[in-house]
Amino acid sequence: MKRFLQAAMLFGVLLAGVVVASQAQGLRSVLGTVLPYAAVAVLLVGVIYRVAGVWGRAPVPFRIPTSCGQQKALSWIKPSKLDNPSTTLGVIGRMALEVLVFRSLFRNVRTQLKPGPKLAYVGGWELWAAAMAFHWSFLLIVLRHMRYFTEPVAGFATMLAALDGFFEIGVPTLYVTNVLIVAGLGYLLLRRVFDPQLRMISLAADFFPLLLLLSIVVTGGLMRYFGHTDVASIKELAIGLITFHPVVPAGIGSLFFVHLTLVSVLLAYLPFSKLMHMPGVFLSPTRNLANNNRAERHVNPWNAPVKVHTYEEWEEEFHDKIEACGLPLDKP
Amino acid sequence: MLKQQLERDSEEVLKRWRARILETYPDQTARFLASEKDEFANPIGHAIHRDTRDLLSELTAGLDLGRARRALEGVVRIRAVQGMPPSEAIGFIPLLKDVVRERAALLPQTDELRGEVRALEADVDKLLLASLDVFVACRESIHDVAQSQLKSMVHVLIERANRGKARDRAPSESEAREPRTT
C-alpha cells in the first residue's frame, strides 16, 4: 500500500501542477507547442537510444527460445509450428500471436480453465481480458485520433470512429473503446491495489503509468461527452503541430491543455519506464528466435576461448590406469 | 445436538476453520491458496480443502483414529516440509476448537451442550496428538529418503563391493538383491 500511496501522491502533485498550468493563458503556447515537441523528441531519442543503443548493441550470444510445443525433428511427428517454431515464418507467427493476442498470457487462462475438483478458477482469464481490452482500445483510440491530424480526414480514422460508435448509444455517440479502456485500466489498477499478492510485487512505477493513462482517458472523455469543446480549434492546433507551423488558437478550454499535457508527460516518461515493454517484446530472445538450433549454427560474436582439459592431458594423467585396464592409448 | 449442528453447518464451520488456517500463511500466499482451485496448480490449498472436510466429518460421525490419521496425512505432510516449527505445523488442529466454541455459543447454553463441547474438544486433542505422530513420521521419512538417495547414487559401487565378496563364496548369491525401499 505504501508504494501505491507514493505513486498516487506523485501523480497528484503532477496532476495539480498540470491543472494549474492549464489555467494560465501565458503558458498555453508552452503547453500547446513547446511541450508536445519536447515530449516527442524525448520519446524518439529515448526509445531509439534504448532499442538501438542499449539492447541492440548487446549481442544475442545464444539462441535460447522457450519451446512451448513439439519440436520439428522426425518427418512423421507433427511439430507445433507456432509454439515451437523452426522457421522464420513460424517465428513471425509466434510473435504475431504474442503481440496481437497475448498468446503467453492466454496460457494462464487455458491451464486454469481445466476443471479442478470443483470450480474452475478464472483469475488468469481476467488478466488476459483486461490486458486485451486496454491495449487494443488504446491502439484504436490513438488511430482514431488521427482525424485531428489529417485534412481531409484519413479514411481509416472515419471508419474506425463509425465502427467504434456502432451501438449509437447517447449523444455524442459512446465509443466502445472508451468503455473498454476504462474497464481494462480500472481492473489493472484495482487488482494491484486490492490483491495482496499483486500489491506486494507492485512498485510505484507500476501504479504511476496506470494513473497517468486513466487520467488521460478521463480528460479525453470529459471533453467528448460532457464539455463544450471547440473541435475546430483543436484540430487547427493539431495540424499546426504536425505540419511544424504550431499555432495556439484562442477559445480552447483548459481541459484540453490538461489532456494534451498529460499525453506529453506519458510520451516523455515512456522511454524511462517499464512501458518499454512495447518495443522490448519484439526483441525477446526466448520468443523471437527459431528453435532450429541443431540445424543451423548460431554464432556468438564474443565466443572467447576457454581453458579446457584436452584428451592428451587426460590420457597423460591417467596413463597407467588406462593401460592397466586395457583401454587403447594414443601414446602408449 | 452439537454434532448435528456442526454437520448441518459444516460449510460454514469449514469456511471459518480454513480461513484461520490460511491466516498462518503470508497474505499474498493465502490469497493464492484460497483462490486457485486446481488440485495440481495448488496442492496445498487443495489438501487443506480436502483434509479439513474429512477431519470434520470424522469428528461429527465419530472419531476413528486410523481413518483420521489418513486424513491428517495430506496437510501435515505438506507442513512438515514448509519450515514451520512443529507447534505451528500441527497448530491448525486446535484452531478447530475455536470454531466449535463459536458455533456452540449460538446454541442454548445447557449442561448437555457444555458436555458435548468438552467431548468434542477431547476428540480434537486426540487429533492433535495423532497429528504429532504423523508429523514426526514425515520428518523421519525426510531422513530416510535422503539416505536412500545417497545409496542409490553410488549403487554400482556398493553392489560391486558386495558382489565381489559374494562371488568369491557362491555365485548364486549374486542374485540376492536388496529389497527395494518404496
Place this chain on the structure above:
Amino acid sequence: MSEKLPKPEELSTVDFRPVDYDWMTAKATFRKGTYSYQAAPKNLKYLGLANPREWSPIDDDWKLPDNWKTIILEGLRERLDKFRSLGLFMDICVRCGACADKCHFYIGSGDPKNMPVLRAELLRSVYRRYFTTTGKMFGALAGARELDVSLLKEWFYYFYQCTECRRCSVYCPYGIDTAEITMLGRELLTLVGCNINWVMEPVANCFRTGNHLGIQPHAFKDNIEFVRDELEEVTGIHIDPPINKKGAEVLFVTPSADVFASPAIYTLMGYMLLFHHIGLDYTFSAYASDGGNFGLFASHELMKRLNAKNYAEAKRLGVKWILGGECGHMWRVMHQYMATMNGPADFLEVPVSPVTGTRFEHARSTKMVHICEFTSDLIRHGKLKLDKSRNDHRVVTFHDSCNPARSVGILEEPRYVLRNVVNQFHEMPENTIREHTFCCGGGAGLGNDENMEMRLRGGMPRGHAVRHVRDAHGVNLLACICAIDKATLPALVDYWSPGVDVGGVHELVGNALVMEGENERTTDLRGDPMATSKGESDA
C-alpha cells in the same frame, strides 16, 4: 459459559501471519534443510575460480574479497554488454504477476521471493540502483536497492532455490526467462566465490576425469562391465560394449549417472540391449564420459569448458555423428549451446540412422541426435522386435523433464516409444505435463541431500500429480528421460506418492526387446518378476 468463549476478533490475535511483508527489506534466513552447502575450496582452486576459502552460508562473515561490490557491479556491467537478454529482461518486466504462481518452489513453499517476478527483482533492484537514471535519482521509490552483504546473501539463497526449469517463461507475455536471470546471477556470485559444492564438485570432477562423479577411466570401464554382467544375468546375452573405439560410426554420450546410480543403470542396460539388437557400430568414451554439464549451473564459461570434450572426442575417434542418451540439462546444453560454443562440427557428418536410413536433418549442424528420436525412428520403421507384455507389471506415466520439454520440445518422441513398449500408459493431468511440466525440484545443482526439505517443497506439485495417477490408474512407474530426475524423483515420490518407482524410457525398451538367443525372461532388468499374464498386472 458463553462469556468464556473467546470472540472471533480475540482469536484472530493468535496468528502467525507475517505483518506487512515488504520484499525490499525482508532478509534471507538460512535454515537447515533449505540451502545447499558452500563449495569446498579445493574445487574452486582446481578450476581456477575466485576466492576459494572455508566459509558457510550460515556464517555472518562470508569472507568476501574487500572489493566484492566493485567486482559484482563490473561483472554485471560486462554481462549487460554481452547478453541482450539480461538488459532486456531487466527493463521490460511489468510485474503483471502471471508468473507468480507458476514456480514449483512458490507453490510448495509459499515464500514470496520464490515468485519468479521477485526472484528477478532481486537482481533488477540492483540493476536499477546502479545502471538506470531513475534508480540513481529516486532510489527505493523507483524500486532500487543498495547492494550490500545481506542482499548478496539473498541472491545466494534464492538463485540457489531456482532449478532453471523455465516454466515461468512459458507464461510470461514477454518471455522473460528466470533461468537466464538465475544463470547470470550465479555467474556474478561465482565472481566472488559464493558457490555451492553440489555444483562445483561435479564441475571439478568433470573437468578432470570427464564425468561428474570423478570416475577414472579404469573404473568407468569396470562400471560398464558390471552393468554388462548384470544384463547377462537377466537376459543371457553377452555384450561387449566398446569404449574409446576409434573408427566407430557413432559416439554415444550419456550422463555418467547411467553407469553408477540406481535406477539410471537400468536405462544403460536398455541402451546396450538396443544397440546390440540393431548391431549399431558405436562406442562409449571414457574421456567424454559424461554428457551432463553442471557448468550450466555455474557460468557460461564453465559450461563451455566442460562441453568442449564432446566434439574433441568425436573428432579424435573419427566417428560420423554423436548419439545422446536420456538427460535433461545435458540436452539443453547440446541443443542450445554446444554448436555455438564449441562448433562448428564440420568434421562430422549429418546423422543418418544406419538401420533405417533416416537422415536426421534437424540435427544437420550440431550432428547430435537424441536417443528418443533415434529409437522412435527405429520403431516407426518396424526395426525392433518388441514384446509389450513384458512390461505388463508396470503401469506407466511419463514425466516431461524441464529441459527436453521447454528448451528443445522433445514431447512426442518418448511418448511414441512408451506406447510401443508398454500396454498400460496414463498421462498425468494436462497442466502438469509437456510444456507445463513441473520440475522434480532437484535440478540445477539442487539435488543434494542437505537441501532435501526445499526439494520436497519444490517437488510437491509433481508429487501430487503422480499421486493422482497412482490412485486413479494404479500407476507404479514414473518414466522420464533425465538422469537428474532418476536421481531425485525417487526421493520425491517416496515422500509424496509412495509405491511408485522411477525409471528411464529405455529401461522399458530394454524390458520389451526380444533379443536373439536370449534366456526366457522371468524378471525385468531390475530383477523384479514380470507379470506372467496380463490379468495379474497390479493395476
